[in-house]
Amino acid sequence: MSDASTGQKFENPVTVTIDGRAIVAEKGDMLLQVALDNGIEIPHYCYHPKLSIDGSCRMCQVKTGAPKLAIACNTPVVDGMEVDTQSEDVAKARRGVMELLLINHPLDCPICDQAGECYLQDYSYGYGREEARTASPRRKGLKRHPIGPRVVFDQERCILCRRCVRFTNEISKTDELAVFGAGDHSHIGTAPGAPLDNAYSVNTADICPVGALLSSDFHHKRRVWFLEETQSVCPSCSKGCNVKLGMFKNEIQRLVPRRNDDVNETWMCDHGRLNYAFAQDETRARDAVVRGEAANGSSPVVSTDDALKEASAKIRATIDAHGANAVGILGSGALTNEEQYHLAALARDAVGTSNLDVIVPTGEADGFLIQAEKVANARGAREMGVSPGESGKDVAGMLAAAAAGEIKLLYVIGSNALAEAVEADALQAAMDNVDTLIVQDTNVGPWADKATIVLPGQVWAEKDGTFTNHQGRVQRVRRAMSPTEGSYCDGGLFTRLGALLGGKDPAGARFDARATLAEISEKVSGYEGMSFERLGSLGVVLGEAAPASAPAETEEGSAPAEPA
Amino acid sequence: MASRVVKVDREALAKAAGPFSVRAIMVGLRVTSRHFFRNLWGWIIGKPTIATVMYPEEDVVKPPAFRGMPVLVEMDNGKERCVACGLCEWACPVDCIHIVPDETEDAIERYPQLFDIDMGRCMYCGLCEEACPEEAIVMSDRVEIAAFSREGTLWHKDDLLVPVDRLARRLEYVRRSYER
Numbered sequence: 001m002s003d004a005s006t007g008q009k010f011e012n013p014v015t016v017t018i019d020g021r022a023i024v025a026e027k028g029d030m031l032l033q034v035a036l037d038n039g040i041e042i043p044h045y046c047y048h049p050k051l052s053i054d055g056s057c058r059m060c061q062v063k064t065g066a067p068k069l070a071i072a073c074n075t076p077v078v079d080g081m082e083v084d085t086q087s088e089d090v091a092k093a094r095r096g097v098m099e100l101l102l103i104n105h106p107l108d109c110p111i112c113d114q115a116g117e118c119y120l121q122d123y124s125y126g127y128g129r130e131e132a133r134t135a136s137p138r139r140k141g142l143k144r145h146p147i148g149p150r151v152v153f154d155q156e157r158c159i160l161c162r163r164c165v166r167f168t169n170e171i172s173k174t175d176e177l178a179v180f181g182a183g184d185h186s187h188i189g190t191a192p193g194a195p196l197d198n199a200y201s202v203n204t205a206d207i208c209p210v211g212a213l214l215s216s217d218f219h220h221k222r223r224v225w226f227l228e229e230t231q232s233v234c235p236s237c238s239k240g241c242n243v244k245l246g247m248f249k250n251e252i253q254r255l256v257p258r259r260n261d262d263v264n265e266t267w268m269c270d271h272g273r274l275n276y277a278f279a280q281d282e283t284r285a286r287d288a289v290v291r292g293e294a295a296n297g298s299s300p301v302v303s304t305d306d307a308l309k310e311a312s313a314k315i316r317a318t319i320d321a322h323g324a325n326a327v328g329i330l331g332s333g334a335l336t337n338e339e340q341y342h343l344a345a346l347a348r349d350a351v352g353t354s355n356l357d358v359i360v361p362t363g364e365a366d367g368f369l370i371q372a373e374k375v376a377n378a379r380g381a382r383e384m385g386v387s388p389g390e391s392g393k394d395v396a397g398m399l400a401a402a403a404a405g406e407i408k409l410l411y412v413i414g415s416n417a418l419a420e421a422v423e424a425d426a427l428q429a430a431m432d433n434v435d436t437l438i439v440q441d442t443n444v445g446p447w448a449d450k451a452t453i454v455l456p457g458q459v460w461a462e463k464d465g466t467f468t469n470h471q472g473r474v475q476r477v478r479r480a481m482s483p484t485e486g487s488y489c490d491g492g493l494f495t496r497l498g499a500l501l502g503g504k505d506p507a508g509a510r511f512d513a514r515a516t517l518a519e520i521s522e523k524v525s526g527y528e529g530m531s532f533e534r535l536g537s538l539g540v541v542l543g544e545a546a547p548a549s550a551p552a553e554t555e556e557g558s559a560p561a562e563p564a
Numbered sequence: 565m566a567s568r569v570v571k572v573d574r575e576a577l578a579k580a581a582g583p584f585s586v587r588a589i590m591v592g593l594r595v596t597s598r599h600f601f602r603n604l605w606g607w608i609i610g611k612p613t614i615a616t617v618m619y620p621e622e623d624v625v626k627p628p629a630f631r632g633m634p635v636l637v638e639m640d641n642g643k644e645r646c647v648a649c650g651l652c653e654w655a656c657p658v659d660c661i662h663i664v665p666d667e668t669e670d671a672i673e674r675y676p677q678l679f680d681i682d683m684g685r686c687m688y689c690g691l692c693e694e695a696c697p698e699e700a701i702v703m704s705d706r707v708e709i710a711a712f713s714r715e716g717t718l719w720h721k722d723d724l725l726v727p728v729d730r731l732a733r734r735l736e737y738v739r740r741s742y743e744r
Contacts, residue, residue, distance in 0.1 A: 110649035110697045111674040144673055220667045220674050223650035 014079040019086055025077050032060050032072035035085070042085055043094060043123045045209045046161035047073035050265050051170060057101075057161050059123070061093045069093055091127070098128040104139040105210075106156045114211030116224040120159065141187065148176070148196030150216050150270055151205055158188055158212035164204040171267060174198040188212070199370060202274075203267050206256060217274055218254045222246075227253055230480035231537050233467050235334060235460045236272035238373040240469030242538070243268060245276075245461055245480040252276045252461060252481065260538050263473060269370050279459040279481065283443045286484050289454035304455065304488060305496075305506065311411075311453045312500035314436045315351060318409040324352035328398040328407040331358045331386040332414030332457075332490070333375030334442075336465025336477060338516035339491035340377065340384035341524070342498070343413070347386075350498040354389030355398050355407065358382065361420035371470050375417065376460065380468030383524060383542070395422060402430035409436040413457070413490065415447035440493060458489045465491075465513045466535060468542070474530055475539030491516070521545075628737035631688045631703040634681060637735070638725040645700035645728075648676040652692035652701050660685035661692060676721060683709045684717035693738060702734050 012027035018040050025034040033049060035042050045057035053074050061069040063084040072083075084090065102124065109115045141155030160179065165188065168177045176196045180189045190196055196204065205215045227246035234241040234255065241264035246254045255276055257268035278284075288307035289300045302310075318326050329347045331340065340358075347356040358381035365372040381387075388394050393401055399422060401407045410430065412418055419427060431437060431447065439451035442459045460467075462483040468474050483489070488496065491511035499509035514532060521530045526542035534545050580587070606613045617624055626632070637645045648665035666677035692701050704726060711717045728735070 110651070111647045111672065115649070144667075220648075220665050222665070223654070225654060226650065 014077055014081075016077045016079075016081040016083060018083040027078065028076045030073055031062070031064070031070075031075045031077050031081075031083065034077055035072060035083075040085065042072050043119075043127060044073060045119055045159060046163060048163055048166075048207055048266075050267075051163060051166045051207075054162050054166060057159065058097050059094065061090060061097075063087050063090055094123075094127040095129065098123060099133070101159050102128060102132070103134055104156070105159070106138055108154075108157060108211070111220075112154075112157065112211040113214050113219060113221075113224070114157075114208070118211060119209035144219075146195075146216070147190055147213070148201050150202050150274070151196050152214045152216050152219050153188070154212050154214070155187055157210050159210055160186055160188065161209055162188075163207045163209065164188065164213055167200075167204050167207060168196070168198070171203070172198045172200045176201075177204070199269050199271065199366065200267060200368075202270050203257070206266075215254070215273075222248050222253045228480075230461075230478050231258060231476070232461065232480060233376060233469075233475045233477050234268060234272040235376040235467075236269075236275045236374065237371040238333075238376060238378055238470040239264065239369050239371045240376060240467055240473065240475050240539075241268040241272060241369060242475065243272075247480050250482055251280050258537075262538070262541075263469065263471075263475075264369055267369060271370070276461075278443055279461050283445075284459075285441055285444045285448060285454060285456040286487070287454075288456055289448075290452070292452055304486070304493075307453055307455055308493065308496050308500060308506060311438050311455065312497055314438065314453065315409060315411070315497075315501060318436065319351065322408050325355060325392075326406065326408040327351050327353045327411065328355040328393065328402060328409070329353060329357075329411045330395060330398065330413060330418060331356065331381055332417060332440075333358050333360050333373070333378035333381050334414060334417065334460065335377060335381070335490050336460075336463055336513065337377065337380040337384055337468055337474070337520060337527075338465045338513045339463075339489065339494065339511075340381045340386050341516055341520050342491050342494040342511065343381075344385035346494045346498045346501075348389070350501040354392030355401070356386060356392060357388050357394045357398065358386045359395055359412075359414055359418045359421050361417050373470065374420070376469070377467045379470055379472065380466070380474075383468055383526065384520070385524075396426070399426050399430040402434045403432070405433055408434060409438070410434045411438045411440070412447065412451075413440045415439045415441050415451070416443055416445040419445065419447065440490065455493055456484075456487055457493070458483050458487065463489050463491075463513070464532075466517060466530070466532075469539075472526070472542035473539045474527070474535060474542065474545075476532060476535045476537070626705040628733045629741075630705055631690050632706045633683060633686065633688070633704060633709055633719075634690075634692050634701050634724075635704040635706065635726045635731070636679060636721065636724040637700050637702060637731055638727050640728065643670075644676065644679070644721065644725060645698050646676050646679060647672055647674045647698055647700070648679070649674075649697065651695040651697065655691045655695035657689060657691060658685045658687055679721040679724065681719045681724060682717060683711075683719055684714060694742065699735060699738065702731055702738060704731065704734065 010026045013024050014027045016023050016025060018035055023038050032042055032044060032047055042060045044060040046054045055071050055074045060072040062072045064070045065082055069089060143154055145153045147153035165177045168174050176190050176194055177188055179186050181187055202215050205213045226248050229244045229246055232243055232245050234243045242258040242260040243255045244258050245252055255273045257264055257266055259266045287301045288304040290302050290307050290310045291300045315327060331343050347353055358378055360378045361374045362372050363374050398407055402410055437451045438453045439448045440455040440457050441448050442457045448454050460477055461481045462479060463477060464479045465477050466474050467477055495509040495511045496506035499506045520527045529545035603614050639645055648663050650663055653661045653663050660682040662680040663676050664678035665674055667673055668675050690703050693703050
């Protein structure tokens with residue numbers, strides 16, 4: 001949004017007139033950005049708000065009163081400037097630029113993944129000629145060349161805007177891409193033996209205005225106009241990059257970054273972008289399982305309700321025989337804040353154990369987007385109280401106590417994350433010595449296969465809720481996928497298990513993310529005033545959502561807030 | 565709009581036909597007999613004048629503008645022309661087309677791994693043909709789509725492929741009518 005609409009004052013305000021509209025802007029801001037901020041469309045290829053200015057495409061030429069047309073992307077606004085973006089000269093210049101760009105562009109749109117979100121296609125409709133005037137054959141170049149392990153390059157489609165070159169130079173700072181050759185022979189390429197292989201390489205496919213650089217993962221997978229996009233947050237580390245999930249027939253087709261200047265600007269890492277298969281592949285845990293004497297005949301598969309009853313019976317028996325602290329609960333950092341809140345309540349009130357901690361697999365951080373904590377909501381778990389109580393044990397302590405026989409029952413939420421987070425020997429020793437292992441996980445794995453009771457969880461794309469990232473920014477996660485029919489989200493499992501342990505009817509213990517967030521906003525410090533509407537699409541930092549602040553941003557596509 | 569009105573005097577006609585309409589019956593029998601004996605004679609001398617087509621042994625030659633079921637054009641190398649661009653899928657008003665694209669090592673790098681048309685839904689509008697940038701899907705003269713089950717109305721890629729030679733008339737008509 002423009003600064004003018006948010007009421008922010010400019011240090012050196014100047015007034016420019018664009019197409020007869022007077023606009024107040026900061027002196028020295030570039031004309032193109034000012035126009036875009038104020039909803040005036042000026043076509044452009046090479047300009048990107050997060051990259052340096054190149055001025056190579058010449059598409060954004062406008063009339064500013066100077067003798068020649070000026071490129072809006074590199075023209076600072078000055079007081080009293082009069083700009084015309086619609087004059088005959090400008091239209092002619094755009095037609096000329098389009099004609100030159102299209103001389104060698106292949107007629108590839110039917111097989112090009114960019115079709116549907118292609119600047120060249122859009123501007124060709126808007127500003128291009130219908131027929132070519134050249135008779136010479138189009139230049140041939142590399143087709144579907146693997147320029148890196150995760151990016152496909154099509155040289156014929158490239159318009160040499162140099163966005164990708166500037167990206168590897170300025171953002172990823174790896175300098176793989178460069179323009180080789182000169183004049184008509186210029187082309188984008190990599191040095192021999194140095195492919196486009198960095199942790200952020202697929203961003204070049206996002207910023208490519210044409211179909212020259214494409215994600216290999218999404219290559220020829222689905223036409224973009226069939227995708228239903230849901231605004232969400234990446235679940236792969238605690239950075240919480242804002243993403244859009246491209247869905248087709250209830251399957252995630254791709255993740256693309258969404259602009260949030262306070263978190264990920266417009267970028268995301270390749271690992272996060274490509275880490276979504278677990279949500280829909282055959283390793284998903286879909287069935288509740290009870291093994292041992294309580295098993296249902298030959299098949300261990302039971303209904304989730306029956307498995308919950310069995311789990312509550314086991315927990316109750318352990319508490320009665322050995323006390324509440326013989327139960328250890330290992331929480332997951334992949335759950336939403338609302339679910340973490342119910343997990344903490346379950347451990348504290350229903351079970352009464354102080355052995356509660358969140359499993360946080362760690363890895364390398366790079367100082368830019370990739371964080372060391374490899375789950376999205378470790379911070380949220382701690383804020384909600386998923387941490388050891390007084391004289392309670394942490395993850396390592398619980399495993400040691402289980403190995404020593406002090407903890408008789410382990411309730412593990414996210415067994416695969418646990419296997420990543422701790423030493424294999426310590427885990428093996430603990431698992432060998434516990435009497436009962438209850439695993440609640442989204443995907444099957446070695447420990448889910450050995451568990452006495454398996455409760456199927458849901459992945460982040462199937463949930464509504466919020467994540468708290470490492471900076472304390474609370475961001476909204478939206479349901480994009482319909483979960484398996486009859487399954488409960490992790491929060492629903494906690495509330496039902498809590499009800500069973502308290503001797504109540506689990507059918508009445510429904511999980512409601514919206515109501516839970518309202519409760520959190522009253523009880524957890526920092527979360528005051530938070531609601532789905534208040535968080536909007538970009539999220540709010542802890543402690544900044546005070547109820548008396550500005551009116552809530554209306555959220556697109558969500559149900560209206562419940563009356564107070 | 566002006567229309568031609570013919571006044572019919574029913575009473576007069578009934579009177580003229582006689583008490584048991586014998587005359588009308590005789591007129592009708594005369595027409596039927598004339599055709600019967602003419603066709604019989606034509607059959608004997610081996611020059612049939614009959615207009616009836618002995619379907620299904622024979623088929624009617626349909627004009628090129630006829631819109632039968634949509635089919636996929638099969639190139640001379642036995643592969644489909646379709647590149648799975650998805651425009652027909654998008655244009656289809658009844659959502660009867662389902663395509664799963666995939667990549668190949670051929671010169672044309674994209675092909676439909678799956679191309680299904682649900683003929684139980686198709687309404688023969690021809691918008692898929694109009695949308696197609698590759699002249700890969702055309703309305704054929706095929707009309708026999710009856711099936712004994714719902715699965716039977718689902719036509720897969722292999723069933724839909726028709727050699728390009730057999731679609732020449734329609735392809736020419738398409739080029740002419742859409743000024744390609």
